[in-house]
Amino acid sequence: KNEVEQSPQNLTAQEGEFITINCSYSVGISALHWLQQHPGGGIVSLFMLSSGKKKHGRLIATINIQEKHSSLHITASHPRDSAVYICAVLFFGNQFYFGTGTSLTVIP
Amino acid sequence: DTAVSQTPKYLVTQMGNDKSIKCEQNLGHDTMYWYKQDSKKFLKIMFSYNNKELIINETVPNRFSPKSPDKAHLNLHINSLELGDSAVYFCASSQGFSPLHFGNGTRLTVT
Numbered sequence: 001k002n003e004v005e006q007s008p009q010n011l012t013a014q015e016g017e018f019i020t021i022n023c024s025y026s027v028g029i030s031a032l033h034w035l036q037q038h039p040g041g042g043i044v045s046l047f048m049l050s051s052g053k054k055k056h057g058r059l060i061a062t063i064n065i066q067e068k069h070s071s072l073h074i075t076a077s078h079p080r081d082s083a084v085y086i087c088a089v090l091f092f093g094n095q096f097y098f099g100t101g102t103s104l105t106v107i108p
Numbered sequence: 109d110t111a112v113s114q115t116p117k118y119l120v121t122q123m124g125n126d127k128s129i130k131c132e133q134n135l136g137h138d139t140m141y142w143y144k145q146d147s148k149k150f151l152k153i154m155f156s157y158n159n160k161e162l163i164i165n166e167t168v169p170n171r172f173s174p175k176s177p178d179k180a181h182l183n184l185h186i187n188s189l190e191l192g193d194s195a196v197y198f199c200a201s202s203q204g205f206s207p208l209h210f211g212n213g214t215r216l217t218v219t
Contacts, residue, residue, distance in 0.1 A: 033207060033208055035208070035210075037149070041196065041212065041213050041215075042210065042212050042213065043198060043200075043210040043213075044210070045207035045208050045209065045210075047207075048206070048207045048208075084149055086149075086151060088151075088208065095153070095156075096141070096153055096156075096208075097153075098150070098151040098152070098153075100148070100149075100150050101149045101150065101151075103149070
């Protein structure tokens with residue numbers, strides 16, 4: 001059983017739609033990362049959260065420590081947002097676990 | 109001036125061979141990782157090195173061995189390659205609560 005659950009696994013949206021990707025984890029963590037992997041394969045870190053909310057451009061990430069849940073939102077989605085989004089959780093003990101990823105396709 | 113660089117980008121080899129993948133980071137990070145990404149894009153940690161000390165060693169076959177000559181380098185050696193080793197391998201580094209920085213990946217194909 002994966003300690004990090006991510007949903008949905010696949011998501012198709014029309015350009016301009018508001019998108020939400022969810023991540024839930026089972027035990028206490030020290031930090032949570034949202035990663036983006038484009039079809040070319042490279043992985044970049046979008047956000048690192050330990051509490052509250054962060055915003056970067058059209059991307060917003062939130063985390064609720066009590067509920068052990070994080071969301072990644074994309075406003076005014078664009079085809080260039082098409083990628084795999086991965087939740088990575090840093091458990092106490094410096095061990096990272098990853099969600100299974102959400103494959104997002106934004107259609108023009 | 110790439111932050112985390114790994115080589116080679118592609119590696120095609122036959123079963124039974126021994127191969128190495130190199131990783132270097134110029135960020136001054138204390139912790140480096142090797143991850144394996146399977147065909148379903150699921151990332152799984154293989155090894156983690158902190159200040160040249162192995163701190164995580166998941167249940168990977170002992171055919172895989174990490175080698176860290178200094179804190180800027182973490183190389184991955186694989187002996188007696190098997191078909192199931194075919195995957196994309198990512199090196200990454202981090203420092204405390206800083207974002208993870210990934211290399212561009214090495215696509216290993218075992219024939």
